[in-house]
Amino acid sequence: GAVxxxxxxxxxxxxxxxxxxxxxxxxxxATTMFWYRQFPKQSLMLMATSNEGSKATYEQGxxxxxxxxxxxSLTLSTLTVTSAHPEDxxxxxxxxxxxxxxxxxxxxxxxTRLTVL
Amino acid sequence: GENVExxxxxxxxxxxxxxxxxxxxxxxxxxxxxxxxxxxGKRPQLIIDIRSNVGEKKDxxxxxxLNKTAKHFSLHITETQPEDSAVYFCAAKYSGANNLFFGTGxxxxxxx
Numbered sequence: 001g002a003v004x005x006x007x008x009x010x011x012x013x014x015x016x017x018x019x020x021x022x023x024x025x026x027x028x029x030a031t032t033m034f035w036y037r038q039f040p041k042q043s044l045m046l047m048a049t050s051n052e053g054s055k056a057t058y059e060q061g062x063x064x065x066x067x068x069x070x071x072x073s074l075t076l077s078t079l080t081v082t083s084a085h086p087e088d089x090x091x092x093x094x095x096x097x098x099x100x101x102x103x104x105x106x107x108x109x110x111x112t113r114l115t116v117l
Numbered sequence: 118g119e120n121v122e123x124x125x126x127x128x129x130x131x132x133x134x135x136x137x138x139x140x141x142x143x144x145x146x147x148x149x150x151x152x153x154x155x156x157x158g159k160r161p162q163l164i165i166d167i168r169s170n171v172g173e174k175k176d177x178x179x180x181x182x183l184n185k186t187a188k189h190f191s192l193h194i195t196e197t198q199p200e201d202s203a204v205y206f207c208a209a210k211y212s213g214a215n216n217l218f219f220g221t222g223x224x225x226x227x228x229x
Contacts, residue, residue, distance in 0.1 A: 042222070060222045104215065106217060
């Protein structure tokens with residue numbers, strides 16, 4: 001149980017185009033999902049917290065108009081990188097908050113590697 | 118917000134020896150401390166976690182200890198094997214928040 005998928009697993013796009021990444025909780029409902037960005041040999045940096053039915057909460061320094069987040073259902077959140085540039089190339093990982101026993105836990109997706117040419 | 122520091126950044130140990138990775142946190146309200154293992158290009162996998170109501174937790178060759186007074190927690194891997202080679206991240210979460218604060222990671226290499 002508690003499986004999170006991401007699509008696509010990798011994407012290559014031209015500079016200036018937009019890319020949408022999907023994060024799905026397959027066997028549980030997630031009111032809250034998180035989007036992280038990870039550069040090579042670095043830690044996971046939280047970009048934003050996505051709440052179903054409401055606006056996402058962005059971390060300081062993350063442009064909300066560039067990284068559009070939509071959490072339209074309890075099993076799907078999407079991250080759209082608008083007007084992507086080479087510096088946006090990174091590994092994007094989502095996680096969904098579910099329960100394990102009586103506690104909440106984050107379950108991570110497999111990540112999406114974005115390369116902007 | 119919470120600040121999590123992790124040491125060392127790289128660690129090489131001989132197969133069969135033990136490995137210890139340490140993290141400190143800043144917010145005394147933090148009450149949940151998971152450890153993740155991440156292989157190259159893969160998702161972080163939860164390997165063990167501890168909550169602030171206990172001081173130690175063990176799962177086979179992996180253990181985590183928590184010192185709330187000193188605000189640090191450690192991952193211990195005994196009888197290391199080549200498949201333990203990966204990057205390990207600690208994290209902390211404080212009561213009232215639902216996001217994790219990650220450490221900077223430790224690249225562990227097990228030497229056969």
